[in-house]
Amino acid sequence: MTVSSQFVEITPRAREEVKRLVLAEGKPEIGLRLGVKGGGCSGLSYDLKFTPKEDKDTVIEEDGFKVFMDPKSLIYLKGMQLDFQDGLNGKGFVFKNPNASSTCGCGESFSIA
Structure with a gap:
């Protein structure tokens, strides 16, 4: 599923850093996986990594790279x-x-x- 980048805002500075990191990986099929997992001192923590797309991911196409989010994380990440x-x-x-x-x-x- 592809959605508008209005779902999650990625600032220009963050976009430049993500593009730099994806390029450094040298794997065009990967994107930024933005997720939420249980843990941390407040109960939930953010999870960032560079991975290929998974079947049920929501995808945001953003200025030359992709952001992947799993369905369970979407409710915590919207906005x-x-x-x-x-x-x-x-x-x-x-x-x-x-x-x-x-x-x-x-x-x-x-x-x-």
């Missing part, structure tokens, strides 16, 4: 913004999720009310 920051507090992807009722201090785990 989320993925950003990339490189500053004094560190370098990495940052998640801004309107569905999260609380997040941990590191921003990598969250809970839903």
Whole structure:
């Protein structure tokens, strides 16, 4: 299933970093897998990895690369913004999720009310 990139917003900085990482992998069939799994100090945590598409994935085509999301993660990710920051507090992807009722201090785990 292909959906609009309006489902999950990927900022220009995050897009550039994802494109750089996909290119470095050297495998054109892979994309960014954006998911949610149980764990972390708030109960749920984000899961990012570079993998090929799986059968039931929702696919977002985004500026020269693909984002894959499994059906179970979609309810937690809808409306989320993925950003990339490189500053004094560190370098990495940052998640801004309107569905999260609380997040941990590191921003990598969250809970839903």
